Amino acid sequence: MNRANWKRIVIKVGSALIAPNRQGCSSHYLLSIAQFIVKCRAEGIQVVLVSSGSVAAGSHQFKAQDSDDIAIKKAMAAAGQTEMISTWDRLFDFPSAQILLTHADLRDRERYVSIRDTLFSLLDNDILPIVNENDTVTTDKLKVGDNDNLSAMVAAAADADSLIICSDIDGLYDKNPHEHDDAKLLSWVENIDESIYAMAGGAAKGGVGTGGMRTKIEAAEKAVSHGIDTFIINGFTELSFNMLLEGKNPGTHFQAHEVPMKENVHWMRHTSNAQGEVIVESNFAGSLGDDSEKLTSSEIVDVKGEFSVGDTILVRKNDGTKLVKARSNYSSCLLNFIAKQENEEFATEFEEKTGPIISNQHLANLEKE
Numbered sequence: 528m529n530r531a532n533w534k535r536i537v538i539k540v541g542s543a544l545i546a547p548n549r550q551g552c553s554s555h556y557l558l559s560i561a562q563f564i565v566k567c568r569a570e571g572i573q574v575v576l577v578s579s580g581s582v583a584a585g586s587h588q589f590k591a592q593d594s595d596d597i598a599i600k601k602a603m604a605a606a607g608q609t610e611m612i613s614t615w616d617r618l619f620d621f622p623s624a625q626i627l628l629t630h631a632d633l634r635d636r637e638r639y640v641s642i643r644d645t646l647f648s649l650l651d652n653d654i655l656p657i658v659n660e661n662d663t664v665t666t667d668k669l670k671v672g673d674n675d676n677l678s679a680m681v682a683a684a685a686d687a688d689s690l691i692i693c694s695d696i697d698g699l700y701d702k703n704p705h706e707h708d709d710a711k712l713l714s715w716v717e718n719i720d721e722s723i724y725a726m727a728g729g730a731a732k733g734g735v736g737t738g739g740m741r742t743k744i745e746a747a748e749k750a751v752s753h754g755i756d757t758f759i760i761n762g763f764t765e766l767s768f769n770m771l772l773e774g775k776n777p778g779t780h781f782q783a784h785e786v787p788m789k790e791n792v793h794w795m796r797h798t799s800n801a802q803g804e805v806i807v808e809s810n811f812a813g814s815l816g817d818d819s820e821k822l823t824s825s826e827i828v829d830v831k832g833e834f835s836v837g838d839t840i841l842v843r844k845n846d847g848t849k850l851v852k853a854r855s856n857y858s859s860c861l862l863n864f865i866a867k868q869e870n871e872e873f874a875t876e877f878e879e880k881t882g883p884i885i886s887n888q889h890l891a892n893l894e895k896e
């Protein structure tokens with residue numbers, strides 16, 4: 528690994544490191560992480576911290592500590608977030624800032640750009656951004672759901688060069704080492720494909736973490752395609768951080784792509800999610816990736832879901848083949864209306880006046896997947 532190139536890094540810390548016993552926050556494991564952050568900053572490396580732990584930190588204040596009730600978990604997150612932030616803040620002699628995000632913020636292009644601006648302003652002023660999901664206000668439709676994926680979205684938004692995911696385990700093994708004694712650690716992953724995903728099991732039962740290894744691989748896939756080297760390391764041991772500072776790989780290193788995706792294409796592909804679908808005939812010819820204006824109402828056989836102008840939609844063939852993810856210039860209601868028009872002349876004239884159905888500037892081509 529080449530640490531000399533680090534200019535900006537994102538470090539993700541899991542709940543097990545922050546509230547190991549679910550009895551409030553403990554600085555036990557955070558000290559070496561904080562020292563690592565201090566040393567990086569002293570070397571001129573900008574750092575963004577993505578910290579889990581609000582639910583785990585807040586749970587001890589509730590009568591039903593192990594409750595699966597969503598409303599109680601949201602309340603735990605609200606109660607634990609302040610404790611988590613103040614624990615981090617006490618470990619630093621420079622200012623930190625709290626950023627709470629939902630997927631609804633990240634998938635909206637305007638809000639995403641605003642998040643980027645805020646991150647850059649904080650970093651330019653030597654303030655440490657501490658990011659978590661805004662669990663208190665999320666619903667299933669609005670949430671990222673795990674901080675591994677959130678950290679990759681934040682790393683992309685911050686144009687980071689490395690993402691370090693601190694876990695409760697040394698890295699990615701070829702199978703879950705808690706279930707298989709002969710599991711072997713992978714120190715280097717060049718290409719993330721199904722065989723890599725097949726190695727991942729979920730989080731340990733009764734454990735503090737959320738996503739297990741699968742969400743960490745998803746995060747790595749998002750990050751490397753943005754040109755971000757990604758590491759899964761054991762956050763429990765100081766040695767991991769010393770090795771990183773020495774330019775050594777203490778865990779699993781997922782290699783960044785040499786040619787990253789363009790920023791807006793990456794956002795569309797990996798951060799935004801489709802609010803609805805537009806379905807065209809299975810024999811649809813041509814590539815929307817090359818010419819988005821090929822999508823006209825006469826090609827549309829169905830419109831699924833409810834979306835507004837500016838939302839991201841998936842365009843796919845009737846046989847399921849995905850074509851593109853793109854920003855819709857029409858609402859689902861309007862698109863349904865013109866797609867069902869018997870009078871083709873009316874539809875054509877309408878589209879000529881209103882403009883193309885999908886934007887060619889905010890479009891990710893999925894045809895090669």
Ligand SMILES: Nc1ncnc2c1ncn2[C@@H]1O[C@H](COP(=O)(O)OP(=O)(O)O)[C@@H](O)[C@H]1O
Pocket residue numbers: 541542543544693694695696698699700701702703704705726727728729730731734735736737738739740
């Ligand atoms: N192939 C694998 N390699 C390593 N850990 C795995 C693997 N498959 C499943 N796991 C589980 O994933 C856990 C780490 O994820 P998680 O519990 O979500 O922790 P964190 O709080 O660090 O996000 C490990 O402790 C292990 O139980």
Ligand SMILES: N[C@@H](CCC(=O)OP(=O)(O)O)C(=O)O
Pocket residue numbers: 540541542543578579580581582583604659660662672673674675735736737738739
């Ligand atoms: N946002 C949640 C954490 C979600 C999460 O992904 O947790 P973890 O698997 O410990 O990184 C919280 O603060 O409790």
